[in-house]
Amino acid sequence: MGADNKSRRDVLQIAGGTASVGVIAGLAGCMGDSGTEGAGEPIDTIELIVTTADYDPVRYEFGQLIAEHWEELGLDVEVNPMAWNQIVDTAMDGQDFDTFTLNWAGRAERLDPDVFCYDLHHSSQTDEGQRNNVNYVSEEYDEYAEAQRRALDEDERQEAVHRCQEIFAEDQPRTPIANQTQAMPYHAERFDEVVTMMGEGLMSFWTAVETVPADGVDTLRLGYPSDVNNLNPNDGSATHDQQTMRLIYDRLARIDQDGFPEPWLATEIEAVDETTYEVTIRDDQQWHDGEDLTIDDVVFSFEYLDEHSPVLGAVTDPIESVEAIDDWTVEFVLEEPYAPFEAVTLGQVFIIPQHIWEDVPDELDDVERPADWENPEPVGSGPFEFVEWRRDEEMRLEAFDDHFSPPEVDELIKVPGADVSGLVRLLEDEEIDMIGWVPGPDTVNRLDDDVDHVDISAVDDPGWYHINYHNEREPFTDPEFRRALADAIPKQDIVDVVLDGMGTVTHSPIAEVNEFWHNPDVTEYGDDLGGAQQRLEEAGYVLADGRLHYPEE
């Protein structure tokens, strides 16, 4: 991108240069009379698990870079690329790791701070299979993570979320590295206005609904590097499936472009008290098959999905009861105050037609559970109506003109590709209009510079590349040691070189782009190898024979 960026070679030379300095420093330590005197055991080899280069070149490359810098501290680091499945089994679930790289993708529902604050870092979430897989335990942190969950007042909640970030940054249970820029290409001549959204880029709901086509254009052809798995609202494990189904099915609330839930199929969402919500829905909506959408459908959806959907059934967990209190109003009673209710629960649960799903699976052959049904012709009430799907070829959705917010385009065609480069070719050939995926910095630059009809939509991803430490395993039990590791990470180089400038250095799990929740004043670690060395020395760690030793007991 910019001319002032360092090249890959520069960075490698820097790393090489400091490596020799490290060796000399090591030798000097050896020659001095200190030796290993006043030192504990040498620190064992540290394993750094990264993805394969194939799965994610970014994590693979910055893993190598980080390892080189950690070795400058006198650590022996073994970079271990693993297949994604194995990372899930070993590290994420099995919690058998020293350190590993990860990227939480941002998406609309994660703009609410609850997942990153609570699920990832609360001490109740440390069992195997849960998300606090680094085993971070801090009473002080827990207090604020719980507070943000309870606080219905936005400012109060913001305060708690900010405190969470401060404590997190000080403790460094994981080290955030960067937010990648979601730079997605599109056909600029076919649209007067292209809408995007943080966390989702051109895959966002608002892109499909609000993008304004140019004169004479009525179709939006959206490419994505894989096809939808299924359109069963009971499943929805895959983000891409949910992103597609939410065009066909409505939700009571939608996450707006700033990341906040707004009433959608609902006209009003009122918190009567801390645990009671009254939601009034639009009284003039129809299903795609012409039937009227009633309050009974809404109640049915919450009850049915709670019972049958492994995914949405967890989202509805905070609900104690749901009941229609008049023709157009439903009352939710929660088990306890739950601030993310509108964003996480109402913003995710699909409203499905009772007249179709009440017969599933009983009236169907060979289908034992609702999630096993292929739902061949989904009937929803959303802005797009399902027309046809030829798996791995294309899926056609048509604008549902009776919707209260009909799309600007008449038709949306989703085009899956075997890989991103195939989609890029289709875009260059003007066979498709948009790619809902980041094709990699080189390709983005080339498309931007050389292909006239293509423009780039760029917005930072609130998802974050980071590195995890096993907080209950030596030597990562020591927060000072983790801070030193964090300081040694060349975050800026990673953004400049590995991401080719398409990203932002970050110090918090809540990204800068997520303005309201982001805390800009947290302690910053990174890009300071000297500081890291000094930090270790002051904490009593001893560098001897080029190898870092624990402090004397």
Place this chain on the structure above:
Amino acid sequence: MGLREYIVRRIFQLLVTYWAFLTIIFVLFRVAPGDPTSMFVMDGLTGEQREREIARLGLDQPLHVQYVEYITQLLSGNFGTSFRYSEPVWDVLVVKFWNTILLMGTALIVAYILGITFGALLGWYRGKKVEKVGIVAGLVARSSPEFWTGIVLLSIFAFWLGWFPSGGMRSVGAEIGSFGERYFSADFVYHMVLPVLAGAIYYMATPLLLMRNTMMDILKADFIEVKKAEGLPERRILYRHAARNSILPIVTVAAIVSGTAIGGSLIIETVFNWPGMGREMIESVTYNDYPMAMGTFFLMGSVVIFMNFIADLAYVYLDPRVQYD
């Protein structure tokens, strides 16, 4: 031992092969790391959601129960329901199987027609410059990976000349109805040209080199000399007598290669964004979609096993010297 007995015995062997094959892939997928929910962890599946999902898929059952269940289902012709697609495996497979068969079948037919023709010529022109050029070209084609050939073809015919589309099986937005429209429309054939060419170039070398070698042996045979002495025109000796007699080994190889080619369609399908079985195979393995993965392996494996079976039978039929044991 008679032909009938031989065939019966081969069929028995076939069944044993199938059983071993199914058992191996069953075990293989189960011991591979991860489960069907692994790939969705970063999409937001929590531990609790994953457990529910695993229970839904019946994967909390002991392995031997799952195995017996799978084999029983299969014997009644049921491949199960894909975890990922919530759709019967067979419904997904049939479409993709046809996509692959049409693509690779066409590529192989082209490869063998060209390979045999040019192979015969190279054998005939033994020692001439033509032969050298032909062999080098054949070897280059054979040793270039399919994806590379594919990309070269794309750069030339899709980007540079703009004669052919850069991928996919049909134009975006094309409407289709019947099976006929699906596979015999001009749009489909137009999209098929480059991938077929890529496959044909890669698979052409085997029959080419084999044909040339056998030709050289045959051409030394006495009856060719006799034919020459009879004063028959060269072209007639070449194609009527020499080539015909050289074709026997090709038949066997063709059967086996076509099996592996269908299995190896993955690369061409990926380069040309062709919605076929090869891609499905890799994806379902990546996602630990066991029923789907086993379905694809079963079908692909069946093609290989069946083609080998055909090759064995064909050999017995074509070459009386082969004994039935």
